Amino acid sequence: MIKIGVVGVGHLGQHHARKFQNMEHACLVGIYDKDAKRAAEISQKLGTRSFASYEEMLDSCDAIDIAATTTAHYDLAKPALKAGKHIFLEKPITSALWQAEELVALAKERNLKIQVGHIERFNPVILKVEHDIKDPLFIESTRISTFHKRGTDVPVVLDVMIHDIDLILSFINSPIKTIHASGIGLFTKSIDIANARLEFENGAIANVTSSRVSLKLERKIRFFQKDSYISLDFQAKQARVIKKSPKIMKYLPQIMMGATDIDPEKLVDQQVYDCSDGPQDALSMELASWVEAISMDKRPVVDGEAGTKALSVAMQILKIIDEQLKNKKIKV
Numbered sequence: 001m002i003k004i005g006v007v008g009v010g011h012l013g014q015h016h017a018r019k020f021q022n023m024e025h026a027c028l029v030g031i032y033d034k035d036a037k038r039a040a041e042i043s044q045k046l047g048t049r050s051f052a053s054y055e056e057m058l059d060s061c062d063a064i065d066i067a068a069t070t071t072a073h074y075d076l077a078k079p080a081l082k083a084g085k086h087i088f089l090e091k092p093i094t095s096a097l098w099q100a101e102e103l104v105a106l107a108k109e110r111n112l113k114i115q116v117g118h119i120e121r122f123n124p125v126i127l128k129v130e131h132d133i134k135d136p137l138f139i140e141s142t143r144i145s146t147f148h149k150r151g152t153d154v155p156v157v158l159d160v161m162i163h164d165i166d167l168i169l170s171f172i173n174s175p176i177k178t179i180h181a182s183g184i185g186l187f188t189k190s191i192d193i194a195n196a197r198l199e200f201e202n203g204a205i206a207n208v209t210s211s212r213v214s215l216k217l218e219r220k221i222r223f224f225q226k227d228s229y230i231s232l233d234f235q236a237k238q239a240r241v242i243k244k245s246p247k248i249m250k251y252l253p254q255i256m257m258g259a260t261d262i263d264p265e266k267l268v269d270q271q272v273y274d275c276s277d278g279p280q281d282a283l284s285m286e287l288a289s290w291v292e293a294i295s296m297d298k299r300p301v302v303d304g305e306a307g308t309k310a311l312s313v314a315m316q317i318l319k320i321i322d323e324q325l326k327n328k329k330i331k332v
Helices: 013-021 034-048 054-060 071-084 095-108 124-134 156-171 248-256 284-294 304-327
Strands: 002-007 026-031 061-064 084-090 114-117 138-142 177-183 193-200 205-212 220-226 228-233 236-242 269-274
Touching: 002 013, 002 054, 013 026, 013 034, 013 061, 013 138, 013 284, 026 034, 026 054, 026 284, 054 071, 061 071, 061 284, 071 084, 084 284, 095 114, 095 304, 114 284, 114 304, 124 228, 124 236, 124 269, 138 156, 156 193, 156 205, 156 220, 156 304, 177 304, 193 304, 236 284
Parallel strands: 002 026, 002 061, 061 084, 084 114, 138 205
Antiparallel strands: 138 220, 177 193, 193 205, 220 228, 228 236, 236 269
């Protein structure tokens, strides 16, 4: 049984703590939050212990789930690793690349597990079709939402876009050759809308758009491959897989002759999946996979290296945007 403590019980952290209470091989020992009033409230709600200090929690746990604000990740994770604790870090892994690299090195030195909360890896629609995603040539993602103060301690690239960056890097096994990016701040002193085009050495291209100042919620990603088109709607938990049909050869002579009256649906095989009523939610699966990695001494699905890789790309995007804004003398 892995004894777990949750640090930071705000919007996300409270749900993390609740999930551990009913999880096999996990035992929620307690919570800690620098806001004592909030900690007392969640402690009473969940019927669990509220630690008086972070140090006291470290002495009582095997593993620490850090759901605090991004800017606090490094200062919370480093002492946990030094104390010999496995850690789960909400995304992004840290707010600075050197911090992530130091944490990964420290975990490796002490044979400890780091998992980063890129939750879309566990979205039911991804799990349903991941075997169909092979060598994508073009990926297009859109992740937009209405404005909320939560998460604005970092730019939208680190708060929102990084989900899709991680997914893209997990499916394209090739170094990035070139990055083009643009963005601007509207409601905060940081970047609120951003677009990036990632060009990979193997020829693949990914176009990524993120915004936290939209009038609607949308989380979609589309994969274009030589033999198929795959469209995922994370919000609705629906997937559509369209593949070239073997029957296309039957109509090829007519197509080559310029025929225009062939029903397009005869040329493809289409499968639609509705994953909205699945037995488990993504957060439960994500946290359970971390517990399993610790219990079975396995590599986490999204380990520290993967989290650092996504952060590195995000930082490159931000650097490009910042340089553009400076050249245009636009302040954010």
